[in-house]
Structure formats: structure tokens, C-alpha cells
Amino acid sequence: MSNDPAKASQKNLFFKAKNCALCILHCALLVFAFLLISSCTPNPVTGKRQVQLYTEQDDLTVDADLTPLLIAAGYGSFNDPVLADYITAVGQRLIPHTHRPNLPYRFILVNAPSPAATALPGGTLILSRGLIAQLQNEAQLAALLAHNLAHINARDPNTRLPLRPAPSDASSSLWDGLVSATGVPPAIQYTHAQERLADAATLAYLLAAGYDPREFLTLLELLDVLGDTPWNTAHPNSPERLADLRARLASLPDDAPDFLGEPEFRQATLLLRSQRNALLTLSQAKTALLRDKNPRRAITLAEQALRLLPNDYAGNLILANALNAAGQVSEARYYARLATSLQPDAPAAFLTLAQSDITDQNYSAALSRLDAYATLLPRNNHIAFYQGLCHEALGQTPSAAAAFTRFLRSPSPSSAQEDYARRRLTTWSRERR
Numbered sequence: 266m267s268n269d270p271a272k273a274s275q276k277n278l279f280f281k282a283k284n285c286a287l288c289i290l291h292c293a294l295l296v297f298a299f300l301l302i303s304s305c306t307p308n309p310v311t312g313k314r315q316v317q318l319y320t321e322q323d324d325l326t327v328d329a330d331l332t333p334l335l336i337a338a339g340y341g342s343f344n345d346p347v348l349a350d351y352i353t354a355v356g357q358r359l360i361p362h363t364h365r366p367n368l369p370y371r372f373i374l375v376n377a378p379s380p381a382a383t384a385l386p387g388g389t390l391i392l393s394r395g396l397i398a399q400l401q402n403e404a405q406l407a408a409l410l411a412h413n414l415a416h417i418n419a420r421d422p423n424t425r426l427p428l429r430p431a432p433s434d435a436s437s438s439l440w441d442g443l444v445s446a447t448g449v450p451p452a453i454q455y456t457h458a459q460e461r462l463a464d465a466a467t468l469a470y471l472l473a474a475g476y477d478p479r480e481f482l483t484l485l486e487l488l489d490v491l492g493d494t495p496w497n498t499a500h501p502n503s504p505e506r507l508a509d510l511r512a513r514l515a516s517l518p519d520d521a522p523d524f525l526g527e528p529e530f531r532q533a534t535l536l537l538r539s540q541r542n543a544l545l546t547l548s549q550a551k552t553a554l555l556r557d558k559n560p561r562r563a564i565t566l567a568e569q570a571l572r573l574l575p576n577d578y579a580g581n582l583i584l585a586n587a588l589n590a591a592g593q594v595s596e597a598r599y600y601a602r603l604a605t606s607l608q609p610d611a612p613a614a615f616l617t618l619a620q621s622d623i624t625d626q627n628y629s630a631a632l633s634r635l636d637a638y639a640t641l642l643p644r645n646n647h648i649a650f651y652q653g654l655c656h657e658a659l660g661q662t663p664s665a666a667a668a669f670t671r672f673l674r675s676p677s678p679s680s681a682q683e684d685y686a687r688r689r690l691t692t693w694s695r696e697r698r
Contacts, residue, residue: 310364310419310466321387325369328387330644331449332373335383335391337642338447339375340579341611343394349374351533352392355403356410362473364418364466372410376579376611378547380488381495383453384413386420395544396496398537399487403526404480407471412481412500415466421459439654439685440623444586444616445555448645448675453499457506464510477523482510494548543573550583560590578608585617594621612641619651628658646675650682657689666693
């Protein structure tokens with residue numbers, strides 16, 4: 266054993282430093298544990314304590330960021346003030362009976378023809394006209410709203426939307442995905458457990474508001490018949506879920522409310538219900554184009570729907586996108602321009618026009634369309650990638666670099682696009698040295 270005082274002192278210092286480091290680590294763990302425990306709050310719907318990583322202010326920020334993007338992705342707002350006020354009135358009848366009645370709830374109707382609804386965590390509920398067109402009475406509308414309110418109130422993890430958008434299809438062309446580059450995340454898909462809990466809360470909200478809760482089951486069965494729609498994807502049905510819901514309904518007291526609210530509903534939704542078949546056809550056209558990659562069938566279906574709805578913004582735009590995919594650029598440009606004339610403040614048509622210009626290698630015109638889109642929807646940084654490609658094609662390297670830099674500030678829809686933007690920025694940086 267060494268008796269060297271210097272070595273002994275060095276050894277003591279080592280152990281003191283080690284103990285100090287362990288003490289710091291221990292304290293850090295205690296602080297982390299305290300913060301974790303303090304962030305565990307009761308779930309408003311289930312009553313169970315769970316970790317909350319986001320505050321209500323965070324939720325409101327998500328709503329503010331995503332709402333304009335979702336409206337644009339839904340082909341813009343549906344312009345029917347009477348119907349909008351009616352939907353809000355039904356929602357306001359439910360809100361006092363929810364678990365979080367003080368949230369700033371909003372109900373927004375968009376042009377999308379497919380049955381769909383998106384519930385944002387801060388209280389914004391975005392509904393498609395294609396969904397409202399399928400309903401039969403006010404009780405079903407109330408059930409639709411109540412179910413989405415239940416997901417918001419439960420702070421379901423999936424209502425906290427991931428801010429990374431859905432990946433675009435793999436392709437050799439970096440231009441692919443332009444029309445779908447809306448900047449919104451992929452559609453939510455709730456779990457079966459979340460659905461069953463939301464179902465129970467839905468029934469409670471409906472009962473408290475005086476609506477017939479049995480119409481909720483009728484609504485689910487009605488929408489299930491439609492097959493593969495955004496609604497059915499987000500809210501998966503299962504035999505177990507429906508059996509559980511039937512059991513809950515069977516246990517209701519004999520004096521459960523049976524209010525349907527048909528007269529006012531029929532008056533407020535008359536236009537949309539008259540368009541039901543045309544909207545379903547447009548929905549099928551969009552599915553044929555995006556999922557089945559069958560632009561010819563999409564063209565046939567869109568033209569069929571437009572014979573019934575000739576001045577429909579979404580219909581003309583779906584047809585234009587199908588024509589672009591089929592290589593009929595001049596015809597696509599005609600219908601996209603018609604869509605723009607019908608709804609000048611809806612930005613989606615500018616992407617379709619830009620796609621036509623890019624096919625013709627008219628990058629100046631495409632850039633003008635993309636700039637117009639960005640003016641209407643400045644929150645969508647994904648468009649900056651395509652602006653960068655246009656600037657690069659025109660030999661405008663500084664502008665291309667600025668656009669790619671802007672694009673990389675937000676999560677990209679494609680790793681290929683991310684890699685390309687980073688490689689070009691690296692190359693241009695080396696060339697300037």
C-alpha cells in the first residue's frame with residue numbers, strides 16, 4: 266500500500282468529485298421525479314391521473330397553427346352562414362355538459378366532399394360538408410359533435426397531432442407531392458380503447474343535453490356503410506365496440522330523452538342533403554386519384570359529379586388534379602382557373618396551377634403561383650421546397666438557398682426532400698468559399 270501523501274490527497278479528491286457528481290445526479294433525478302409527479306393530473310373524462318406534457322396554452326397554439334392549414338386542405342370554408350350558425354348552436358347546447366366547458370370551442374365547416382372531422386386539442390372542430398350531408402336529424406349531428414368533443418375533453422394522446430406530416434409516395438421526381446403538400450399532419454386514428462371511452466362520454470353529453478342517445482349508434486352504423494372514408498379510418502368500428510355501445514344503450518332508463526330535432530335540421534341542411542350523392546361521387550373520385558392511382562376513373566367520376574354541381578370549387582379542383590395526373594395539362598389548367606374564379610380566397614387551386622406549369626417547364630409561372638399560395642397561407646413552409654426548386658431551375662441560387670433554408674425550419678413531408686435541400690445548401694456553401 267502506498268503512503269504517498271500526494272497520491273492519497275489525489276484519491277480523496279477523486280472520491281469527493283465522484284460523490285459530488287452522484288449527489289448532483291440524485292438531485293436532478295429528484296427534481297425530474299417531482300416535475301413528473303406534478304405534471305400528472307386527473308384526466309377530465311376518466312378521472313385517472315396521467316402525465317400531461319402539454320399545457321392548455323400549448324393546445325391553443327396547435328389550434329392556431331393547424332386550423333388555417335386544415336381549412337385549406339379541406340378546399341376552403343363552406344360558405345353557408347345559416348348552416349354554420351346552426352351547427353354552432355347545436356354545439357353550444359352540448360358544451361355546458363362537457364368535462365371542460367370553458368375551452369374556446371369553434372365549429373368550422375369545410376368544402377371537402379369526403380366524410381371527415383378533425384378535433385384539435387384546443388377546442389377547434391373542423392367538419393366536412395360531405396359528413397354533414399350524410400346525417401338524418403339534429404340528434405345525429407349532436408352525436409357527431411359530442412363524440413369529437415369527448416376526444417378533446419379526454420385529451421386523448423392522438424388529439425395532440427404530431428406536427429410531422431404524412432410521408433409522400435416514394436418517387437424519382439422531387440416535384441411529386443406538390444398538390445398534397447398542405448403542411449398538415451396525417452389523419453388521426455384513435456385506438457379502440459379511446460373510442461370506447463369517448464363513446465361513454467358521448468352518451469353522457471347527449472343525455473344531459475336532451476338528445477336521443479340511440480341516434481349515436483344509428484350514426485355509426487350509417488357511416489360504417491360508406492366504407493373506407495376519413496371518418497371511418499379515424500374512428501375505427503369493431504364488433505366489440507358496437508356491442509359495448511348497444512349494452513350501454515340497453516341499460517338506459519325508460520325516461521331517456523328521445524328528442525331528434527328534425528324540422529330545424531332539415532331546413533338548415535337542405536342544400537347539403539340534396540348534394541349527398543354528388544358529394545359521395547366526388548369522394549370516390551378523390552380516392553381513385555390518390556389511393557388507387559387511377560386518374561382515368563377519377564376523371565370519369567369527377568365529371569359525373571360536376572354535371573350535378575357545375576360550379577363546385579372542390580369538384581373542379583379534383584377534376585383538374587386528375588387531368589394533371591393523366592397528362593392533360595391544358596384541360597387541367599382550365600378547371601383549376603375555374604376553381605380559382607369560384608373561390609379566390611382558397612389557396613389550393615394555386616398548387617394545381619403550379620403543377621400544370623411545372624409539367625410545361627414554365628418555372629417562372631409556377632413560382633408566381635407558389636408565391637400567391639404562400640401569400641394566402643404563409644404558415645405552410647413546405648411550399649418553400651417547391652419555391653426553392655423553381656428558383657434553382659431558373660438559376661437563382663441565392664433565392665433557392667433562402668427557400669430551402671425556410672423549408673428546413675419545419676418538419677418535412679419527405680426525407681428525400683430534406684436530404685436534397687441539405688445537399689444543395691452544402692454544395693452552394695462550398696462553392697462560395
